[in-house]
Structure formats: structure tokens, C-alpha cells
Amino acid sequence: MAEDYPADGARPRRRGRKLLIGLFVLLLVVAGLLVVADRVAVGVAEREIAKRVSQEVSKQGAQAAEPDVKVFGTPFLTQVLDGRYQRITINLRDVQAPVEGDVVRLSVLDVDARNVRASLDTLRTGQGDIVADTVNGTGTISYDSLAALLKRPGLTLGEQNGKLAVTGPADILGQKITISGTADVTVADNGAVALRFNDLDAAGLPNLPMARGLLNNFAKSISIDVPLPELPFQLAVREVRPLPEGLAVTADAKNVPINSVS
Known part of the structure; x- marks a missing residue:
């Protein structure tokens, strides 16, 4: 004998299924809103940090294009509440910094800050400091x-087989000649770029000991420590390398205020 089922016996299951679907859709909507809110918060933080970095660069008497700031780590909002950020990169372009009456130009300065501390109140009000445990920077001068700092008109610098190459005019024993050669490049104790021209030659140089001695003296006269401008974020230069596009500078610092404007 077949059992009798209520005419609407399947409705409770349908209602339950509809309820689960509704909850699932609601969760998707909430998750989507949270993602949107997270990305909006990232944008706000990046703009605030970029503004503060621009202020810090200006305080040091330098100029640069508007910083490009990226904040990493997801979800971002948990970092906001904690006041700590995993990683922030700051890309500066067309940096122009004064040094001894001249202007040193860095076509690019890329900064990578790790474990950055910035309270929610700092981001909200714009008051207070944004501090990074470690900062690494790479730039190209x-x-x-760089040649302008040598104070030798007509002298040009470039890269040749991984070394710093120089060419320029010189007057040896009353004869106008063109010198060429390479230099060793290191970082001096005072943070300046040490240029040591140990291998110079000149076409047409008289084959005389005096002429060779004068050429060696010329090499010594341009073998100097070239001061660099004060880099943003208290960066200290650790390494310099000649590249085709310019002199690559590597710098770092610890416990650095990304801004000091209060």
C-alpha cells in the first residue's frame, strides 16, 4: 500500500534550498563589498603616503615627479587596524638634488620599505610619522x-665594459690632445663616490717621460671624491656601479621615518 505524502511535502525542502541559495548570494555580496572597501582603503593610504613623501623630498631641497606608491599585503584593512604594513614601494622619477652649487640628476630612485608602521590616526588626520624598519633604494645618476661635479669643461663620462670611461680635452706641453681611459669607482667613507683614474692615454701624446708625468698628474687631478646629494629617507650609499644608462647607486637605511612632517 503506497504511503500518502502531503500535497506540499516538497515545499520545506524547496524553502530550505532557497534559503541556502539566498545566504550564499548574500555572502558573495558581502565579500565583494569587503574587497571593494579593501581596495578603496589601499588607494587612500597610497595617496596619503605619496603626499607625505613629496613633502619630505621638498624639505631636502630636491625636486621629483609625483611619487608612485604601492602598498602590498592582503587583506589590507587588517594591516590598517594593526598599524603595520608588510611592504611599501615608492618610485621617484626625475629627481633633481642640489650639491655644492650644482644639480645632480637621478633619472629614477626606487625605494622598497619593509615593515612600515603607520597608525590609523596618522593616515586619517595626516599627523604623525610613518616609519619603516628597513629601506632599500636603487637609483641612477x-x-x-656627475661630470659637471668634476669641474672640467668638455669632460664626458660613460660606461665601457662595466667600468667608468672618460674622454675629454687636455693640454700637455702646450699641445691640445684628447685623453681617454677608465676609472675605478667605489664608495668613500664619507658616502661620496670615489673616482680613481688610473689608466689614461692620449693619441698623439709626445713619447717623453715629462709628457707621461703630466698625463698622470691630470689623472690625479680628476681622481676625486664626488659628493652626492642627501638622499631621501636617510638612505646611505653602499655600492655604485657604472651602467650604460648612468651610475647605479644602491643605498639602505634602518628605522627610517618615511616622512618627518608633523
Whole structure:
């Protein structure tokens, strides 16, 4: 004998299924809103940090294009509440910094800050400091601005087989000649770029000991420590390398205020 089921016996199951679907859709909507809110918060933080970085660069008497700031780590909002950020990168372009009456140009300065501390109140009000445990920077100094610091008109610098190459006019025993050669490049104890021209030659140089001695003296006269401008974020230069596009500078710092404007 077949059992009798209520005419609407399947409705409770349908209602339950509809309820589960509704909850699932609601969760998706809430999750989507949270993702949107998270990305909006990232944008706000990046703009605030970029503004503060621009202020810090200006305080040091330098100029640069508007910083490009990226904040990493997800979800971002948990970092906001904690006041700590995993990683922030700051890309500066067309940096121009004064040094001894001249202007040193860095076509690019890329900064990578790790474990950055910035309270929610700092981001909200714009008051207070944004501090990074470690900051690493890489930049490229144009050869033209570096050559200008040598105070030798007509001298040009460039890269040749991984070394710093130089060419320029010289007057040896009353004869106008063009010198060429390479230099060793290191970081001096005072943070300046040490240029040591140990291998110079000149076409047409008289084959005389005196001429060779004068050429060696010329090499010594341009073998100097070239001061670099004060880099943003208290970065200290650790390494310099000649590249085709310019002199590559590597710098770092610890416990650094990304901004000091209060």
C-alpha cells in the first residue's frame, strides 16, 4: 500500500534550498563589498603616503615627479587596524638634488620599505610619522650631472665594459690632445663616490717621460671624491656601479621615518 505524502511535502525542502541559495548570494555580496572597501582603503593610504613623501623630498631641497606608491599585503584593512604594513614601494622619477652649487640628476630612485608602521590616526588626520624598519633604494645618476661635479669643461663620462670611461680635452706641453681611459669607482667613507683614474692615454701624446708625468698628474687631478646629494629617507650609499644608462647607486637605511612632517 503506497504511503500518502502531503500535497506540499516538497515545499520545506524547496524553502530550505532557497534559503541556502539566498545566504550564499548574500555572502558573495558581502565579500565583494569587503574587497571593494579593501581596495578603496589601499588607494587612500597610497595617496596619503605619496603626499607625505613629496613633502619630505621638498624639505631636502630636491625636486621629483609625483611619487608612485604601492602598498602590498592582503587583506589590507587588517594591516590598517594593526598599524603595520608588510611592504611599501615608492618610485621617484626625475629627481633633481642640489650639491655644492650644482644639480645632480637621478633619472629614477626606487625605494622598497619593509615593515612600515603607520597608525590609523596618522593616515586619517595626516599627523604623525610613518616609519619603516628597513629601506632599500636603487637609483641612477646621469653621467652628465656627475661630470659637471668634476669641474672640467668638455669632460664626458660613460660606461665601457662595466667600468667608468672618460674622454675629454687636455693640454700637455702646450699641445691640445684628447685623453681617454677608465676609472675605478667605489664608495668613500664619507658616502661620496670615489673616482680613481688610473689608466689614461692620449693619441698623439709626445713619447717623453715629462709628457707621461703630466698625463698622470691630470689623472690625479680628476681622481676625486664626488659628493652626492642627501638622499631621501636617510638612505646611505653602499655600492655604485657604472651602467650604460648612468651610475647605479644602491643605498639602505634602518628605522627610517618615511616622512618627518608633523
